Structures are given as C-alpha cells and as structure tokens.
Amino acid sequence: MFKDLFLLKKLSWVMAIAVLLLISIGICFIYSSSYVSEDQVGGRFLYKKQIVWAMVGIVCFAICAALDYQEWGKVAWLIYGAGIFLLVAVLIVGHRTYGAKRWLDLFGIGVQPSEIAKVATVLVLAQTLSRPAIDFENLKSIAMLLGIVALPFLLIVIEPDYGTALIFLPTLFVMMLVGGVPMRIMMSFVLIGVVAVGTVLGVLFLPEKLGASEAAQKRIMHVVGLSEYHRDRINVFIKADVDPLGAGWNKMQSEMAVGSGGVWGKGFRNGTQNILGFLPPSVAPTDFIYSVIAEEKGFFGSVVVLLLFGVVITAGTLAGLRSRDKLGRLLCVGIVTMIFCHVFINIAMTVGLMPIIGVPLPLLSYGGSFMIVTMSVLGITQSVRIRSRSTVEDFS
C-alpha cells in the first residue's frame, strides 16, 4: 500500500492541476452565487462546505489513484449489487424532492444512489467486456451486457431521474464500442434507440397533432408509461417561450444570464441575474453554477472552464490509451465519457440548447456525494495511468 502511494508521483500533473483549478473556480462561484442569500441562514456557508467536500474528494482521488484498479474489477459486481439495492431502496424510502425520489438518507448524509449505480455500472461493464472469455458472436453475451445496463437504467427512469439516465446511454455505448463489440451490433443498438425515441415522441405529440382529445392523449401516453409532465418538459425545450414563468423560467433566466455576460462578464459577485434572484438561489450554486460563471466572467470565463474540462478529458483518455490491459482502457473510456456527458448536458441546458433535466457540472456544482464520486473515478483513471506500460517499463 505504501509502495502504491509512492507511485502517486507518476500521476498526470496536467490533469491534477486542471482538476484543482476547476474545483477552485467552483468554490469561488459557489461563494459568489450564495453571496446573495446572506440573510438566509447557512447560505453563505455553502462554499465552506464545498471546501470540505473538495478536500474529501482530493483524498478519495489519491486513494483511488494509489489503489490498483484491478481491485476495482474484483469488487465491481459487489458495488453493482449494492448500487441496485440502493436504487430499489430509494424508491421505497427515499426523499421526495420536486416530485422525484432521488435521495437516500444514509447516517445523516444525503446520498444519490443513481450516482453510485452509474459508477458501478461502468465498473461492471468494463470488467465484463474485458473478460477474455467474452464472445460477441454469442447472443447470451450481448443479452448479458444489455441486462447489466438495463436494470439500473430502468430503476433510475422510474425515480425519475432523466438526467442520469441520459448519461447512462452514451457512456455505455462508447464503452461497448471501445470494448470491441462488432459494428453491426452497435448499429442495431442505434436503430433500436432511434425507434424508441421516435415512439416516445410519437406518443407524446402525434395524437395532439392528429387532433385527439386531451383525455385520449393522456390515455395513449399512459399506455407507454408517459405523462403530460414529460410532454410539457419537452415542449418547454422546443418552444422556449411557452411558459416563461413556469417550467421555462430557469431555462430562460439562465440563458439570459449567460448571454448578458458578454466577452468579459459583469465581474465577480456582480451577476445581476443571480444576485437579484432571477436565477433562483436554490439552483444557482448547483445545476446552474455555469451560468453564474458565464454571467460574471463572460465568454472568457466560460471558455476557460471548457478548456480545463478538455484537458481533463484528454488526459483521462490518454491514460486509457497507454493502459497495459483492456480493463484499464475501458475504465478510462467509461469514466471520461461519463464526465463529458455531464459537462455537455449541463452546459447545453445552461445555454438553452437542451431541456432542464437536472444534471450537475462535475467538480464545479455544489454537492458532496457528486464531488466524491467524480474525484474517485478520476482517481481511477490515474490508477490506470500509474500502472500503464510505459510507467511500469520506466520503473523496472
């Protein structure tokens, strides 16, 4: 173990610096965004809490980097099982916030089982795909892969937490692609996806276009397990001004915050959208932290953050490329894709390109469990890097 810690000096300092910068930026702007709510008890301590979470995260990063990632492969199924268990538990005893059951109270700490399940699935998939015995011509293998993905996916959809579910699919898709699943099977997945999305949209909007009554529309939606809630959410996305004071409020205000930032921004702690509460204080430090940055630091600040993420993603992928085995490669690819999906979806919804689906921005958004999970998985990529061929060769 101590020998392993010694290996830490081999980790990617470029990535470490980028990660630390992102965390610092996050803390600064959590401070800025909660500055407004000074009169609210605890509001101004948000950034202090985040500092604590960041330190815990750094420790997790170091531990995960030091641990041999092969160990993760061994316990992957265990974690996966725990994740599924928590997902079921959250449906039964979870806290209901904003009409969705996502949070579980574990010894006084709020935990999102979907976070754990996300990582667990990446681990299990990497482990399964890297088994030498896997045969992609065998339907049983494909069915198993699908099963591994489908179980947590469906449980998360039931919560519902579409943001996490939306990250699931591309992550696992890229992993399978890199894991060597033949093209034609991948293509058939794409086909199935297109058909599924088409069906959902068709069910949600076609009856209306065809002039069916409201009751009939609802009946058709319920048959496939959808409701008006979904339709409204998508409607808000498509028709931006359909409900500026209701569901469209955050989207509109966030877009205005970003847009009004200009090239250089309004200055630290001077974001009017945020201070004046147009960007609700409940979401500004969490899912909409990026719009606070974009408003106060402008295009310059937004691009700096994107660049740093680009560095993290590239460094993570390079770690995988140099990996001495398939497991390391798949772990890196899965983790990087997961991070990328978070970044992309979060920023896209911040600037009004996507519907608001509650996806936090890794390393920047306020939140403990997400910080720990993100830092841990980034640590895993470093574990892969440390033990990569070139490093081992250097070492011998």
Added chain:
Amino acid sequence: MRMRIALVAMLAGLLFLVGSLWRIQVRDVSKYRSKVDRQSVRRVRLPGTRGLIYDRNGLCLADNRPSYCVGIYIEELRQPGSWSNTINRVEETIAKLSGVLHLKSDVTREEIRKHINRRLPLPFPAWRDVDETTVARLEELEPRLPGVAIYYEPVRSYPMGALASHLLGYVGRSDPEQDPEEPWQYYHPEMEGKYGVEKTFNDELTGIAGGYVIHVDASGYRRKDFVNTELKPREPVSGSDIVLTIDSRIQRLAEKALEGETGAVVILDPRNGDVLAMASSPKFDPNDFSPSVSAEEWDKLNTDPGKPMVNRAIAGIYPPGSTFKPLVIITALESGVATADTTFDCPGYFQLGSAIFHCWQKAGHGTLAMRKAIEQSCNAYFCQLGLRCTYDRIQRMGDAVGFGHKTGIEMGGESAGLLPKKGRGWSGGDTCNASIGQGAVSVTPLQMAVFTASIANDGTVYRPRLMMRRGDAEGEVARKMLWAPTTMKVLKGGMHDVIEAETGTGKRAKIPGVEMAGKTGTAEFDSGSQRRKHTWMTLFAPFDQPRYVVAMVLDEGVSGGLSVAPRINELMRGVFSAESPASNVTTTVSQGDKS
C-alpha cells in the same frame, strides 16, 4: 482506434459548446443585456418643479406647495403565500389608519393589485393631499404602523385664489404616453397645464424631468444594496418662471367691476399691446383643480348655466352694437363719401322700404353732424352713413383692422368673431343693421379692445400679449392702418364727447381729473317677447396720451350708458388712483422714446 475517435468526438462536442457560447455571449450580447435590464431595472421619473407665474409687479399668481400623502410601502408588509394575503394586510393597515386619522378610504383591491404589479417599490398613496392635522396625528401615532410613511409631492397653488382664473387656467395630472417598449418606467405624477396660460406656456413652465434607477429582484422588491454605477440619478430641473403683463391690481378692479354680472372686461396698454387685465365672469377657483378635481365639482362647473369655465374675454362672441360705429366713421371719412360736416336727419327712426330702424331717442335727434352723431350714437345717422359707404367698404375696412380674425393672443380657445362678406340676398337693411353693430356681425371683447386701441393709437394695431419677455418692451405691431389725422380727430372728438359732454351717452363713466374717450353700445339679442340686451362700453384714457384701453361687455343689461358706464367709472377711478410709480416710469420712458 475507436478510443481516439471517441476522444475526437468529445473534444468536438466541447468545441460545439464554445460556438454556442460565442453566439449567445458575444454575438447576441446586447439582446440578452436589454432583456436582463428590462426585468431588473426600473426607472423612476421625477418631474421638474413647475415654474412660477408672476404678474408685472412681481406678485406671485401661481406657486407650488407641498402636498402630503399617506403612503404605504407594500414591500414592508409582504406576507408569505400568495399576494392576496399581502393585499389583505394592506387593506387592514388602511382600515386601521382610517380609524386613527378619521379619513375615509376609497382604495379598491384592484388598485392595490395594480400598484403591486406595476410599481411595487414606490409608496402606495392611500390618501393624497391630507391636511396638517392628519400629518400630526400620524406622526404621533404610537406604536408606529409598519410600512406607513408620509411623503409629499409638489402641487400647484394659486395664492390669489380665483383672481385671473380664466387667464391663468389650471393644471391637471398629465397622462404620459406609456412607451410599450419600456413597460418598467415608474412615473411620479406630473402636472400639465390644461387651460389658460398654464397650457399656453406649458413648455416653459414644465421642468426637465430627472430620474433615478432602482434595481428590483425577481419578486419585484427594491434592492437598496445594489446600486448601478452606470446610471447615476439625475436631478430634475425646475421649469422657467414667467412674468405676465397682467397688473393684478387692475385685474382685481376689473373683476370687481364684473361682480354679480355675467360678462367680460379686457384692459390693454395701447402703446404695446400688453394685456393689463382680462376678466370673465362668473369665474372659478383654479385651486379646486389641485391636486385633482372631483367628478362632481367638474360636472358642476361644466353644467353651470353661467358657464364659469368659458373665458368670455376671448371666447365669448357678441354683437358689438354701437361700439361698432367708429368703424363706419373711419370707412366713410377714409373713402371720402362723407366729411365731418356731413349731416343726416333723425326723426327718431330711419325707414328703408318697409323696414324701420329705431333710434334709441324716440323723439329724434333732428339734423346732426358727425361728431354729434357719435356722441349721441344716433342709429338713424349711422344707417344713412352706412348706406352711403356701402357694406363692401365697411367690410373691407373691418377686415383690415382685424374683425373676423383672431387677435393672436397667446392663449387657446380664442374666437375669431364674424364679419360676413356681402352675400347673395344682402339687402340695404342688412347694411343698416351692420352699421349699428347688429345682425350677423359678432366680436369678442378682446377684439373690441384691440380695435379701440388702434383708434387710440391712430392706426397702429399691436398684437395683444400676455408674457413679458426680456428685450421687447416695444410690442409686436400686427398691422398699421394709414388713417388720415383728420379722420382720427373727428372720431376721437366724438368719442371724447361720449364721455365728457353733458349729453354724452357714456357720461356716467366720466371721472374727475382725467379726460377719457369711449363708446357705449347696446345690442339686442333675444328677439321676440323677451328682448334682452348685451351692453357694451369701450374706452381709452387719458384722452391725450392713452395708456389704457378698456372693452367691457355685460351679457345682460339695460344699455351701455346705464349698465356699463357706471361700472367703468368705478374701474377707471380705481385704476388711476392706484396707478403705481412703476407705470408712471414706463410712461416717461416711452414718451422720451417718442421725442
């Protein structure tokens, strides 16, 4: 390989985001900035204090006073839950205040709601223009009611009450056009001249509005801690004061002369057209309109049969009666159809065909010459003289001197009167009627005053003016009539005799010490059983160097000589005895200019 593709795809995704950010933050930045301002910046517009109005001696005729309002800061009464809880709270507060202050409230829920939606950060006016007792009661209130405060707004006041009310006019709340692009402007009530001088000179009197910017948060609350440094508050600038040509002492005398009657008086300075007094009766009190006029008051003023809201001096049109006769004299002498010695016979009437025109002297004047005819205002003489002139000539002369045209005084609502052209079916009888100021001819008192001034001035007609502007003591010459001195001598002599001769029709106007000249007039206007008469008198004085021209009309009277002359007598006594050293100085100055 597949891994590298994945990496490139991801980096391309980030690049795509950079592109979107460029579009929103750099290309469309102004669009989003204005959207943000629109929802978080409120401009409060502060009107400049209205300029004051003075008379020629520096006496203040229109002032501003602070009007105290009981305001409620709704933000401070905000209740959790829906806004209707807050509205309830505001209503409770108003009800409580109503008990303490002994004031009735007519505030509706809808008004409160509107205020919340449109101007939450500004105080809601529960009562406007409360008296000092109320202010004192509120100040003494223990414990103080939260969210309640006194604030004040400037309100127009007229220290002289109803004096010169028609001339000054009044102000009302202006309704600034709401710019649909700027729905977030907050207006403080602004006053606008609605009538009289207040309206004519509104641009001068109105100040330059200032304003300040407040930031409000998502729920419309004012954010005191958030100051936008780019938009500094701008102090409003007061409007300009204006000085009127009115002499309030003369104005007061003029209004006294009209007391209890319906009618109008105009007093001009013939040397430059200054309006020294302009009165119309009945009058109103412009203070009733500040800060606002109640609906019943407004109805009362507008349905009153005496029409107090009409300025008869410029808008009242009357047949001029015998005060029109000087025009016939001028026409006759200037066209050469008659001389001062031209005589006509008056048997007490004049018959033209089957039509009979009575002279007021039923016994008849016998044969009289021009000067005597003027003094006696003999209808028979003027019918014959008018026929000799022909109506065309009279009309042309009248038109040239300004009848049928607005005088151009700086005031809205002036009538042009009527001096008809000879039309089809015009008979000799019509000419006779016109020659004695009856029939279709109609004039305003101001026109009569201007006409009289042009006689006093030997043909120079000044545009009547109301505002003293620096650097033009001279007045504006509207037209110059080239009347022969001999003509003026005859006419003025006749008019002199009207007042100064023992037998003159206007002898009751005569005052000791000052020689005056004038002309009386009586015009019937309700034919049939109820024969009512407008009674007139025009006058200029002193005879040698006229400084005053008066035209006065009473809507109803017995005759000019009996109804108006005694009032003019009193008026001119007052004018000369109150004549200020100031106006003597101007007299000497203008005399010096002439020499």
